[in-house]
Amino acid sequence: MSRFHEEPDPRFWRLNRSIEFDWRLAPYDIDQSRAHARALLEMKVLTKGELATLDSGLEQVGGELERGEFEFEASDEDIHMAIERRLAEIAGPLAGKLHTGRSRNDQVATDVAMVVQSHSLRAIELLRGVMEELLGLADRHRDWAMPGYTHLQRAQPVYLGHHLLAYFWMLGRDVLRFQFALDSAGVMPLGSGALAGVNWEIDRRAVADDLGFEHVTANSIDGASNRDFVLDYLSAASICAMHLSRLGGELVLWSSSEFGFCELGEDFCSGSSIMPQKKNPDSAELLRAKAPRVASSFGAVLGVLHGLPLTYGKDMQEDKEPLFDTVDTIETTLDATQGMLAGISFDRERLEAASGDEMLAATEIADMLVRRGVPFREAHGIVGELVRDALDSDRSLSQLTPEDLARHSELLDETYYELLRRESWLESKRIEGGTSSESLKRQFRLARKTLEAVRARVLDERS
Amino acid sequence: MSRFHEEPDPRFWRLNRSIEFDWRLAPYDIDQSRAHARALLEMKVLTKGELATLDSGLEQVGGELERGEFEFEASDEDIHMAIERRLAEIAGPLAGKLHTGRSRNDQVATDVAMVVQSHSLRAIELLRGVMEELLGLADRHRDWAMPGYTHLQRAQPVYLGHHLLAYFWMLGRDVLRFQFALDSAGVMPLGSGALAGVNWEIDRRAVADDLGFEHVTANSIDGASNRDFVLDYLSAASICAMHLSRLGGELVLWSSSEFGFCELGEDFCSGSSIMPQKKNPDSAELLRAKAPRVASSFGAVLGVLHGLPLTYGKDMQEDKEPLFDTVDTIETTLDATQGMLAGISFDRERLEAASGDEMLAATEIADMLVRRGVPFREAHGIVGELVRDALDSDRSLSQLTPEDLARHSELLDETYYELLRRESWLESKRIEGGTSSESLKRQFRLARKTLEAVRARVLDERS
């Protein structure tokens, strides 16, 4: 049956065998084979009757795989061979015709591209869900004041709704990246054969239509050796996971006794094996913790392809595990994020109290001086000195006397004390994208429009 | 001038100071400041006369920086402060007005976005150059036969032009990725202030137009903390560098005495300090070697942002060095690639001889059997046995006798010996994307169209 005299060594077999992970290609492989069989009918390699037999055989194999009834054998090296073996059991030697005009190289590339398409779309759907949740959450907290931070130091007050929407926009950009991966995977390699094309003039565009690909690859060598679409998915996932790590990190922080800004639902927390009082924000920690794993998958696949001569090398088998692991990680994480956000509760009093810190008005005072003609840099210096005076004398800014103020600038009058009363600080940021209620209203409008577009995009692909 | 009593410790200063690398932001910072000054005129923070003074001052500073005449001082912490300091020397306290309605946070985010835009475009230009070179090279070698490889084993013959075009398509996809980075960086953060927006209702869209941004950020917190555009550039660069590493790796291989397929121009090679006979393909090796460095920059920036609470943290200063290093690496590498390709010469005889290996016809024979009704899998087995027989008896496939053939299949007749004469193997791959001359003609047409589109894209942005 082959040019080989010897069976694979068990040590090689363990290293080489991919079925432990590539069984996940099964549904895609079945679909692809059915489409390929239809193309072989056109080529007259198969008769109508043969096609019917193979098609129903493949359907049966697919069903067995789906229902978990498929029995793998020790000699099944990969999922493609396992399916072919089983098909031969069902359909006899006829099964051997299926591999006409196809190589495992273009077959597996096509399967993987189908995986990337399917899961890019799934990521977009899940992102939409989290974005919806964020938008709702932001809306319910649109006028809750809280401190905005830079360097984890209180900087200027913002509305919680404004802060939460920042994540909305991050995830919105992730949609664009998964969309890019979807497009990138939308070019069908099938027909590239081992590397040179095949001896059968199959109408590749027809097969592509059949399988839902937008385009076909232009060059068979590239078709067999390209894994860019995997990298595009992993890159999108890496950046998305980083965004979630920032959200997770912030929620861990806010859940601490010291911040006390929020509390996760009990159904998204764990207890301690030794400390009965503990309620740990495990879900938020895991949100954070998953990012490096995803990023390292991108690095691993890039590393595998590093300097690799064209076309297919066995090295490329190492594309699948990082991809599948990332698919699982990103989907489980996005799914849990939505649930976690749904059950979070914020503490309005703590947030408000923290945002009332008088120091946060310092920029307001500087800007007031600017409006009175002082160059900003100078105004910044004057207020810096006021802050120093206050700290040195252990007083708050509003405890400084008019005389203290006068020593620094004659322009510091009653307005100074008025500005230190917080109501105004948030509402003065009326610039587009700012935290004022008015700007926020515009932002919510834009966010809803964006979400509508994401929703439409998903519906479009699904219909 | 500030709330601080103490000067920075020299040890902190060394860690903190960014001017050693962020001087590269200078031209962008100058442009941005000039646009911001114009906006301050609208806000009536500046009079027309003040604007003119600041504008010519900034122009002067920009000129000094460009001509290398700018004198940095030990106390210049970063490029923004250095420029402001110098502007104050020229324009006096008026310079202090420039920072009205702006924070270093949105200023630096805007500068970096401008860098990414500018260098995404430059990468596309350079890619275009390499693609042109590849297309020309492929065209000049469109009918040179060579062995195609899988697993670095000779597999099926292809035309060298076909093989070279595989790289054309890889780089074509890289254009799309840099285009994505360009778009991603086309959203202006300026106006986000420190994090909450600013107290001045600047028309951000007008400033964006002024600076060549397509959009403005929707949320000031996101505007101050987002570095996705850096990651998008680094991701594009990582994949592009991996493509170049495959090209470089292949050229190193082909330059070996054993392959002997090509020779790089002397002006892209180095000698040895000890071995006078050596001519080493250093340029191709470096093409390969640069990829991990670029990939690790992507990982480094992702790592910096990992779990980072919003909004700006000093950690984000670590975005610049990986970005600049990648910009330099990718641009130097692409530039050298074009030059290297221009001077490469191929050895038609060696390529032809290698591609004439009879074993490469094995699939042809199997497919011939298929056309005569044998299921492919069975045909594959028959030819596998022929190969084994030949190897075991130390003969070539064409040295097998008709009697030998008959033992394996009665369908193996004279056609068998005809098929072993190579001419036909290449031309039988007439499928779209295959290596036959006809398919190749279509591919060249498509490649020229693609290149035209890339060229138009670049012209568009530049005009």
Add this chain to the structure above:
Amino acid sequence: MSRFHEEPDPRFWRLNRSIEFDWRLAPYDIDQSRAHARALLEMKVLTKGELATLDSGLEQVGGELERGEFEFEASDEDIHMAIERRLAEIAGPLAGKLHTGRSRNDQVATDVAMVVQSHSLRAIELLRGVMEELLGLADRHRDWAMPGYTHLQRAQPVYLGHHLLAYFWMLGRDVLRFQFALDSAGVMPLGSGALAGVNWEIDRRAVADDLGFEHVTANSIDGASNRDFVLDYLSAASICAMHLSRLGGELVLWSSSEFGFCELGEDFCSGSSIMPQKKNPDSAELLRAKAPRVASSFGAVLGVLHGLPLTYGKDMQEDKEPLFDTVDTIETTLDATQGMLAGISFDRERLEAASGDEMLAATEIADMLVRRGVPFREAHGIVGELVRDALDSDRSLSQLTPEDLARHSELLDETYYELLRRESWLESKRIEGGTSSESLKRQFRLARKTLEAVRARVLDERS
């Protein structure tokens, strides 16, 4: 039973549950619990009878796990809870005493340290096996000439045995790294409790002795939050995998038709699904391909710990999958390497022919001139010109006439032609570490001594 009112949300459960991978801690956890139970007897928390009951219960659980008879339940969050649950089924409420003076935090850290110890030792054993194989292989080919390469260009001839020993020394250094990881994991965290130590003055050194740890951690906070030993293992594995990737890469190269230096055994190769003639060196390719995966595991765990506040955070659950994946990868790969090397065959003629390339004598000629008083740099220049003359006139170096030689240096006499006959080049490298037979003899002696030490080391730990 706890402070919680609600059950975990299924979405959280999927994200949080670790039993899919931490079941691998089971044997270590059982051992640890038995040792802990013995310590609780000393503390009088357990009576002798209770200890006996728990001990036999734990033994039973361990047996069930080992034989695959353990039935996991949907509510088993991790392996520790699963074992405790099962123990309670066997031993009743008494099982609840086992967690006295222990937290999951120090328990899991201890389990993982035990894993690292066990598999560091296993890696050393496997390395020893590969080193033995390499030494034997080198010995059998100690006087086979082949070209040594720099820049993949033939540089100077060496003996194949010398080349193969290079890998021996790489792996020898890997032994030291795994030894470092072994020591690093030899410090027992148990007794650190959740983070502060426990309320029971357990004799930790006695428990450490019981479990085979050399030391105990000095600080409970560090004990709960330290995963350096995982990183030490992953770092050792990363460098080791890189070494194997160089070996794999070279064997792929040498297996090509163009090099033709060696052939892997059939039992370590694969065929092609479409090309019946193919015999692909898959095992060597996979050796190469596994390195980035291992390296990325190191990066992932570092990323997880990045900036993480002390002490334990749920993030640290992400240490296990990269560790286990690396353990499997490195052990499968080393095991396969030994087998692959055992079946490799080299082609003496091809190696010899390639090493006979006259150009490889260039340095010899330069050194001859040096011995006659020409400064090396000048001698290098003279030979460089000879090479150029030869190439320009399409002749070999020995085809240059005495007149040609005389034009470049009067010192070039008959010795020049003698030197171009290869026998001498290899034997002139008599410096320590050089390729001459004499130097090689010393090197083999040293290698055998090194291997003896590795062997002793392994025996020592096992006895």
Add this chain to the structure above:
Amino acid sequence: MSRFHEEPDPRFWRLNRSIEFDWRLAPYDIDQSRAHARALLEMKVLTKGELATLDSGLEQVGGELERGEFEFEASDEDIHMAIERRLAEIAGPLAGKLHTGRSRNDQVATDVAMVVQSHSLRAIELLRGVMEELLGLADRHRDWAMPGYTHLQRAQPVYLGHHLLAYFWMLGRDVLRFQFALDSAGVMPLGSGALAGVNWEIDRRAVADDLGFEHVTANSIDGASNRDFVLDYLSAASICAMHLSRLGGELVLWSSSEFGFCELGEDFCSGSSIMPQKKNPDSAELLRAKAPRVASSFGAVLGVLHGLPLTYGKDMQEDKEPLFDTVDTIETTLDATQGMLAGISFDRERLEAASGDEMLAATEIADMLVRRGVPFREAHGIVGELVRDALDSDRSLSQLTPEDLARHSELLDETYYELLRRESWLESKRIEGGTSSESLKRQFRLARKTLEAVRARVLDERS
């Protein structure tokens, strides 16, 4: 002067030239060349007079380089060639003798090994400094109570001194890793030549002694292609940087208004360009931010070596920039860390108040029940219910009445209320490594001994 007819193309030159970064090898290269010259005297390649001339010439070149007076020329490709060029200007053609019996391959490997040795030692010195600072700081805060955290939730109280010592032990392990790198770089490659050894029987062990290497490489091929010592340094640095990132992250957290546990000295903080009140802990943020950069250098060098055929490839030029960048990063960071720690001030009241949270006594109560015979798991459940009752009725644990207690367990008597008074919780952790004063005393003793050993180690290498 060479086999080449053409000059390097400027685009290749830019890619290829290494002098922009390898000038840092200069002092090592000078030392090495002087030692090599001495060996050439033994070989009679140099006379005593020639040696003297070369030696003083090299000294002069070294001086010029050190004083910044060395004039680089556009044609200097790398530092080795620049030094040789300058030496020839000083010493004439004699300079050309220096490259006898040496190749740039073993020369550069030796330089880089010297860099690693020197900076491993420097890292150990700096670590010692930080460890001393930490020990002093811990000592001054040995009895300040603070909350210990898991999952960033208050868990159990500890002493601040105990917490700070956790970092002491982390850095102590880093010393061992840099020591490993030091040993790893202590094997001299010089004498390996280009790859095969050299034609001169130089006494390599004498040269090694001369240059401070412990050993010489056993195999010339390995000697030319090995960069493990770079990786060992980078691995040590990666883990060390991760430790510092945890310290930095914690200090950022503790510097927030919400935690308010500590304040960095002004000389290690920055202000804001827009917010005059800000005092940002930039130094702590940068400590955290540097880790991914260092980790990615390790990944980059591994990536460069991935699958690289032996022996030297130009790819290996990419080892230097990651190494130098890491050297600078780790040394600047450690240096700043020491300074930052020296100026930090803690807020005893805030720490004490936070550690007084009654909930932290939950484990104490559970352990009290255990001492009265309740299995721990059951005791944990009882206390969990008490916590829930308290939270549900908005009371603290001590506000629960004896009747409340009785409903959960009859064993809960007055001791319950006594235990809720904090004094006891810290002192009950008397186990080795625990937080009690007594355990802490032992820990300080051990820490001082460890520091003494580190100090001795450094002195030893320096003397």
